[in-house]
Amino acid sequence: MASRDPLDGARVVLGVTGSIAAYKAVMLASALHQAGAIVEVILTREAAELVRPLSFQAITHRPVHQEMFSLLAETEIGHVTLGHQADVVVVAPATAHTLARLALGLGDDLLATTVLATRAPLVIAPAMETNMLLHPATQGHLRTLRERGAVIVEPEAGHLASGARGVGRLAEPAVILDTVRVVLARRGDLAGWRVVVTAGGTQEPIDPVRVLANRSSGKMGFAVAQAARDRGAQVTLIVGATSVAPPHGVRVIEAPTARTMCEAVLRTIAEADALVMAAAVADYEAAAPAAQKIKKREERLVLELVPTPDILGTVAAQRAAGALPERLLVVGFAAESADLLTHAREKLRRKRLDLIVANDIMAAGSGFGTDTNQVVLLDRSGAERALPLLPKLDVAHALWDHVLALRQQEVRAR
Ligand SMILES: Cc1cc2nc3c(=O)[nH]c(=O)nc-3n(C[C@H](O)[C@H](O)[C@H](O)COP(=O)(O)O)c2cc1C
Structure with missing residues (x-):
């Protein structure tokens, strides 16, 4: 399956300025290149004091741009061409000095003229010592840039080059990368959609120490959220217990x-275009969780369980009562170990779903904890589509393709 990463084939101008964190820009350039982006690096004069152009050139397989007043550069690219060609301009790390230059609209080097000349979105990741960051001048420049539409990747708190601890560290390259994806995804086919995705397993308390849990890793739900994000949707991710970190760039x-x-889903779907319930929600909870840790004893312990709220059942009832927006598309998952399609068809009908993803958790490479999944998509019109064993991200994209097709059917039917 072709890559659906918004970075694949995107022209990214990466401006690197004279911060001690400039070495991290080498990792960022590498990650951008690996994701399929065409990376044009511009180094300021001070950045080139801290990190060698050759490192970027070797990684991006492209010449590194430094000089504005260069005859060769003017012949081959011109001082504004990089800006004209860019799909996105990323300044990482951005010094206090460059933030000031960009806020003022100066054009005193190749990076500054590129930012002035481009109509592409601008992503800025500042990095500096805490007092420099918190200085009213710097804060004012950040405000100006934000107001003008730049996306600021907030610096993190932690160990700084000065030896002190504080805010000002460059955001992690993975965070910057995902921010760039979100910005590029503004032109994706889910742009303007608000989606709610649930992921992971729930943990029902038995006592303050113990829980009733399940084997869900969260990977499938996270892939659904990531795919939606990468296609331009605004994603709310409702997360239970997971064994992996959620994607960046989602709420x-x-x-x-x-x-x-259940409460979180009902609170968030009133504004949503789609709900995807990929979480493994417990069917039962302890009738009366103990306030203190249950002590070990010789005799048998009987735990009384009662049904938990049925989230999809509640959503279905609210839909039937006309309490939810008509545009809301609801997608469920059926994780089954036997009679997969029979159970899935029955759940699709009973929960009034638009689409169900039938997931045979007993199949090799499928189900909990794996990076792949083999599923069948069944929709409200009776269409059934069996997918081969695929990475979970590809399954997620197939899910969104199907959701978009359902929306198209609705538009045509009107
Ligand atoms: C070793 C070293 C590290 C520096 N690190 C930073 C930094 O992290 N953030 C910052 O705003 N300035 C930092 N500076 C100061 C900038 O390099 C200086 O303001 C320079 O004029 C920035 O130019 P540029 O923004 O055009 O690259 C550092 C200077 C030195 C000598």
Whole structure:
């Protein structure tokens, strides 16, 4: 399957300025290149004091741009051409000095003229010592740039080059990379969509120490969220217990139990275009969780369980009552170990779903914890599409393709 990464084939201008964090820009350039981006690096004079142009050239397989007043450069690219060709301009790390130059609209070097000449979105990742960052001048420049539409990747708190601890560290390259994806995805086919995705398993307390849990890793739901993000959707991710980190660039709401997850879903779907319930929600919870840790004893312990709130059932009832927006498309998952399609068809109908992803958790390479999945997509019109074993991200894109096709059907039917 072709890459659906918004970075694949994108022209990215990476401006690197004279911060001690400039070496991290080499990793960022590498990650951009590996994701399929065409990376044009511009180094300021001070950046070139801290990190060698050759490192970037070897990684991006392209010449590094430094000089504005260069005869060769003017012949081959011109001082504004990089800006005209760019799909996105990223300044990382951005010094206090360059933030000031960009806010003022100066054109005193190749990076500054490129930023002035481009109509592409601008992503800026500042990095500097805490006092420099918090100085009213720097804060004012950041405000100006934000107001003009630049996306600022907030610096993190932690160990700084000065030896002190504080805010000002360059955001991690992975965070910058995902921010660039979000910006590029503004032209994706889910741009303008608001989607809610649930992921992970729930943990129902038995006592303050123990929980009723399941084997869900969160990987499938995270892939669904990531795919939607990379196609331009605004994503709210409702997360239970997981064994991996959620994707960047989405709004995360933590919901450890079936009850909290149900509340979070009902709170967020009123504004949504689609809900995808990929979480493994417990069907039962302890009738009366113990306030203190249950002590070990010789005799048998019987735990009384009662059903948890049925999230999709509640959503279905609200839909039937006309309490939810008509545009909301609802996608469920059926993780089954036997009679997969029979159960999935029955759940699709009973929960009034638009689409269900039938997931045979007993198949090799499929189900909990794996990076791949083999599923069948069944929709409200009776269409059934069996997919081969695929990476979970590809399954997620197939899911969104199907959701978009359902929306197209609705538009045509009107
Ligand atoms: C070793 C070293 C590290 C520096 N690190 C930073 C930094 O992290 N952030 C910053 O704003 N300035 C830093 N500076 C100061 C900038 O390099 C200086 O302001 C320079 O004029 C920035 O130019 P440029 O923004 O055009 O690259 C550093 C200077 C030196 C000598």
